[in-house]
Amino acid sequence: MRLDISLAPETLFHIGSLAISNSFFWLIVVSVFLLVGTFFLNRSLKMRPGKIQNIVEMLLAGAYDFVETTVGDKKVARRSFPLVFTLFFFVLFSNLMTFIPGQAAVTIQTADGVVPLFRAIIADYGLVFMMTMLSVLITQIVAIYVTGPFKYIGRFLNFSSPLNFFLGLMDLIGEVAKIMSLSFRLFGNIFAGEVLGAVMLFLFPFFLPLPFAFLGLLTAVVQAFVFAVLTLVFISMAATVTEAEVESAK
Amino acid sequence: MGLIQALGIDGRILLAQFLNFAVLVFVLWRFAYKPVFKILEERRLKIEKGLDDADTAAKSLLLTEEENKQLLIKARQEASVIIENAQKQADLRQQAVVGKAEEEIAAITEKERAKISAEKEAIMSQLKNEVSSLVLAGLQQFLSENMTDKRDQEVVSKIVNNLEK
Numbered sequence: 454m455r456l457d458i459s460l461a462p463e464t465l466f467h468i469g470s471l472a473i474s475n476s477f478f479w480l481i482v483v484s485v486f487l488l489v490g491t492f493f494l495n496r497s498l499k500m501r502p503g504k505i506q507n508i509v510e511m512l513l514a515g516a517y518d519f520v521e522t523t524v525g526d527k528k529v530a531r532r533s534f535p536l537v538f539t540l541f542f543f544v545l546f547s548n549l550m551t552f553i554p555g556q557a558a559v560t561i562q563t564a565d566g567v568v569p570l571f572r573a574i575i576a577d578y579g580l581v582f583m584m585t586m587l588s589v590l591i592t593q594i595v596a597i598y599v600t601g602p603f604k605y606i607g608r609f610l611n612f613s614s615p616l617n618f619f620l621g622l623m624d625l626i627g628e629v630a631k632i633m634s635l636s637f638r639l640f641g642n643i644f645a646g647e648v649l650g651a652v653m654l655f656l657f658p659f660f661l662p663l664p665f666a667f668l669g670l671l672t673a674v675v676q677a678f679v680f681a682v683l684t685l686v687f688i689s690m691a692a693t694v695t696e697a698e699v700e701s702a703k
Numbered sequence: 704m705g706l707i708q709a710l711g712i713d714g715r716i717l718l719a720q721f722l723n724f725a726v727l728v729f730v731l732w733r734f735a736y737k738p739v740f741k742i743l744e745e746r747r748l749k750i751e752k753g754l755d756d757a758d759t760a761a762k763s764l765l766l767t768e769e770e771n772k773q774l775l776i777k778a779r780q781e782a783s784v785i786i787e788n789a790q791k792q793a794d795l796r797q798q799a800v801v802g803k804a805e806e807e808i809a810a811i812t813e814k815e816r817a818k819i820s821a822e823k824e825a826i827m828s829q830l831k832n833e834v835s836s837l838v839l840a841g842l843q844q845f846l847s848e849n850m851t852d853k854r855d856q857e858v859v860s861k862i863v864n865n866l867e868k
Contacts, residue, residue: 461711471715484723488730495734498742500749506739513739535732543727578710583720 456655458648462577463568465561475570476577483547483574516541523682524689533688536591540584541681547574548643548673552666557654575643575676578636585636588684589628596691635683642676 462474494509502510516538521530556571575581597605609628611621646669653662 460709472713474711474716477716477720480720480723484727487727491730491735495738498738500742500746502742509735510739510743513736514743517740535728535736538736539724539728539731542731543724579712579717580720582712583717584724587721587724 456651457569458651460578460644462572462579463563464565465563465568465570474577475568475572476574476580479550479571480547480574480577480580483543483550487543487546513538520685523685524692526689526692529689529692533685536587537681537685537688540588540684541677544575544584544639544680545674545677548677549670550574551647551673552670557651573643573647575639576647578640581636581640582632584680585632585639588635588687589632592631592684592687592691593628595688599692631687635680639676639680642672646672 462476464472465475465478466473494505497503498506517530517534520534520537521527524530524533551571551573557569559570560567561570562568593605596608600608607621609621609625611617646665649665650662650669653665
């Protein structure tokens with residue numbers, strides 16, 4: 454018996470020259486599931502809520518309150534809520550999907566060999582990278598929108614003094630580092646959880662994986678939360694003009 | 704490049720993932736968050752309105768009760784005034800009636816008394832006349848038949864004796 458651990462998601466099949474990986478396949482499945490769920494939720498919304506609507510309302514209202522208190526600005530909160538909450542909910546849902554038992558046992562024979570059918574959606578660096586880029590790019594767009602394009606460039610290329618120039622360069626590096634830290638934090642946690650689970654299952658499949666499953670559950674919730682909240686904080690930081698900028702504008 | 708390959712990053716897949724996520728954000732926002740927030744807001748407004756209505760109703764109820772109370776008090780006062788007036792009027796009328804009746808009774812009594820006394824006098828005078836004429840007639844007859852000298856003497860002495868007693 455052999456334990457295969459692959460950093461990249463395994464290819465299930467090809468559409469033309471496009472390799473469809475197991476992560477991508479499940480991403481589509483989960484997305485369709487969520488879309489259909491949304492459709493049914495939308496159809497069943499009532500003034501007097503049922504149990505499911507109650508839960509959804511509680512979740513959304515609580516999340517919105519949280520976003521509003523974190524951002525502090527109603528307009529920014531309203532604009533950023535759809536993206537931030539979808540990030541949170543999608544990541545959380547995808548993570549929780551991996552706790553449906555039996556997934557590790559299902560493999561499928563492909564052209565490249567035997568490949569597991571299931572893989573955590575978030576354990577695909579491409580997807581996490583895409584979401585991180587989305588979050589960082591939107592942060593930059595908000596910053597440009599709020600401060601104006603010249604001020605925005607002036608943030609990073611400041612020639613007023615050697616110190617300011619250095620600090621501007623640091624800010625630029627910081628923005629790039631954001632992409633790295635944000636994406637690898639989420640990917641690393643989920644991927645590590647997957648690997649750990651697989652290893653424990655491989656070593657001794659009875660009871661031993663349980664504590665790690667609990668740890669993974671905690672990670673699933675916390676990392677989804679952290680990713681969304683960091684995005685929210687970046688956006689709200691970009692949306693508020695800093696004191697130094699107010700000073701320089703005078 | 705080795706890292707990108709090791710991580711399994713493919714530009715087309717990235718694009719597909721991005722589109723997928725964009726659709727997810729849009730659909731969830733448009734068909735889940737928005738209607739849910741709308742319904743939450745509607746319900747909030749409805750509850751607010753309901754509470755306001757309840758407040759108004761309670762206030763108007765209180766007002767009505769107060770009005771009723773005032774009305775009752777007023778009605779009672781009016782009723783007592785009316786009763787008092789009626790009592791007074793009744794008393795006055797009674798007094799008037801009683802006084803009038805007494806006066807009438809007095810007048811009637813007086814009249815009757817005067818009438819009775821007048822009749823009595825008339826009867827008495829008539830009686831006197833008749834008696835005196837009867838006595839005279841009787842006396843004349845008696846005198847003409849029985850009077851002798853001796854007898855006259857006796858009667859005169861008797862009368863004188865009677866007068867002396």
